[in-house]
Amino acid sequence: MDARPTAATAPAERPVPRFEDLPEYRQIRMQELAGELTQIGNPFYRMHDVGAGAQTEIDGRRVANFASYDYLGANQHPAVHARVREAIDRYGISASASRLVAGERPAHRELEESLAACYGVEAAVVFVSGYLTNVTVLGTLLGPEDLVIHDEFIHNSALAGIKLSGAARRFFRHNDTAHLEELLVDFTGKFRRILVVVEGIYSMDGDVADLPRLVDLRARYGFWLMVDEAHALGVLGAGGHGTHEHFGVDPTKVDIWMGTLSKTTSSCGGYVAGSAALATVLKGSAGGFIYSVGLPPALAAGAVASLELLAAEPDRVARLRRNGHLFLDLAREAGLDTGLSEGHSVVPVLVGDSLRAVRLSNDLLAAGINVLPIIHPAVPEGQARLRFFITSEHTQEQIRETVEKTAELLGALVRDNFGLNSIDRSQIARLMTGL
Incomplete structure (x- = not known):
């Protein structure tokens, strides 16, 4: 006996779920729209034209790199x-x-x-x-x-x-x-x-x-x-x-x-x-x-x-330790919030506001420093940060200049009260309704 449904018994057609309706998609699009409204470029997926290390090349520019896991410089050895x-x-x-x-x-x-x-x-x-x-x-x-x-x-x-x-x-x-x-x-x-x-x-x-x-x-x-x-x-x-x-x-x-x-x-x-x-x-x-x-x-x-x-070459470990502690000490002296970091391979600079963290990352890249933001939902809103990876190959000069420039640019954003509260969220909501 053929158990296949007939035209009379077949269920009515149901719409196929859209990926555009997933909350994850809408969250990403909301962040993208916030960036577009404030004319802030996406800091992620930056194209590097050379191998990872304490320096990198992005869009033809040589910049200091604090976004690499290459802690001991083995990647280019x-x-x-x-x-x-x-x-x-x-x-x-x-x-x-x-x-x-x-x-x-x-x-x-x-x-x-x-x-x-x-x-x-x-x-x-x-x-x-x-x-x-x-x-x-x-x-x-x-x-x-x-x-x-x-x-x-x-x-x-x-x-x-x-x-x-x-x-x-x-x-x-x-x-x-x-x-x-x-x-x-x-x-x-x-x-x-x-x-x-x-x-x-x-x-x-x-x-x-x-x-x-x-x-x-x-x-x-x-x-x-x-x-x-x-x-x-x-x-x-x-x-x-x-x-x-x-x-x-x-x-x-x-x-x-x-x-x-x-x-x-x-x-x-x-x-x-x-x-x-x-x-x-x-x-x-x-x-x-x-x-x-x-x-x-x-x-x-x-x-x-x-x-x-x-x-x-155990001195590579010792250099990394010195660099990490130097970065942490200078950041604290500059009034930057480094959270719980003990100054090893990872030193965050807490910014709080996700949009401010993205803007700071882009401003630092313009100043010759590559470091990426960690924003909501990777961390709770209010806990956004830049995450600096320290390596044995960074120079003291790179570290000093990076901390100084980070404090300077973040200070300007704070004084201007730049962040999520400074944009028209109703405009983002209107744009989201069209997705």
């Missing part, structure tokens, strides 16, 4: 380039398959061994994407019977992984381990497992997790501890080994060290370091590893070379 060229000549530009199937190359093993040695743990696993690393690791290790307690400022990729896992979720106030302990008292014993997730250096604020206190709580309450080292590897500790070296903490007291390969190692991808059992589980069960193409061998080789550079 000839030894790193030579290793990448050698890998390309030998392996081509792609692993061309999942590592499980046919994508395994010696560079992958070498990188994993180097990362494990850097953290002083048994093993490591590298993934083709940093964002994917958090998503697939959390999605693999946790389930609906588990609980994740995370710092309220944790990265979006961790939130996506928690959602994928189906685990229950609670957050504690930023870097407030007393609040964390209150939650542990309430929830310990009520779930199969509890995972606590923090960042070594917080990517938006530049402060450091209280690892000694977290390790102490782990011993008392028996949870897994995961530390995102994306902005800490190559930055914290005398040798740049990260948060555990910074505090002198036994790295095996952290269950999951996670990080990205796009910062200090000037590559692309992500990693997890920890016990051999953890690595075995991830290589055998994590969908983002099993069903994803292997990290391009050339990128793995470049990351290995960057780690070798870190070990061979």
Whole structure:
């Protein structure tokens, strides 16, 4: 019997949903319209004509660059380039398959061994994407019977992984381990497992997790501890080994060290370091590893070379530390609000108003300084900021000039009361009705 609907029984046609009706689209368009009304250009997707570093080239102009993750200058280092060229000549530009199937190359093993040695743990696993690393690791290790307690400022990729896992979720106030302990008292014993997730250096604020206190709580309450080292590897500790070296903490007291390969190692991808059992589980069960193409061998080789550079030239870490502290000290002296930053690799300058932050970024570019704004919804309205990434390759002169120009241009915007309150929102609303 034919069960297909007839003309008489078929449902009436329904309109196909429009992407233009999504709230995310309307939010973006509202920001664009605000920029058009105030004649402020979009500061995002600026085209760079050279490789990332302490300087860059935009629209034919050489400018100081504070928007690069290249913390130790490995991206332009000839030894790193030579290793990448050698890998390309030998392996081509792609692993061309999942590592499980046919994508395994010696560079992958070498990188994993180097990362494990850097953290002083048994093993490591590298993934083709940093964002994917958090998503697939959390999605693999946790389930609906588990609980994740995370710092309220944790990265979006961790939130996506928690959602994928189906685990229950609670957050504690930023870097407030007393609040964390209150939650542990309430929830310990009520779930199969509890995972606590923090960042070594917080990517938006530049402060450091209280690892000694977290390790102490782990011993008392028996949870897994995961530390995102994306902005800490190559930055914290005398040798740049990260948060555990910074505090002198036994790295095996952290269950999951996670990080990205796009910062200090000037590559692309992500990693997890920890016990051999953890690595075995991830290589055998994590969908983002099993069903994803292997990290391009050339990128793995470049990351290995960057780690070798870190070990061979520890003065790069010391220069970065001096530069970060100099930027922070000068910014505070100039009256700039640097929030919670401790002067490592990330120093925000809080502006408050999103439109003012965008205008300040554009004004600074006109003055020869590239730095990007972080605006709503990435941060709450009222918490907009410029986020300065400091590297070992910035000169003291660049830092002094940048802080001076930032204070000068921001002061002018404040005096002019420039911001969202200075534009006609009703005009934006009228324009939005036509979308």
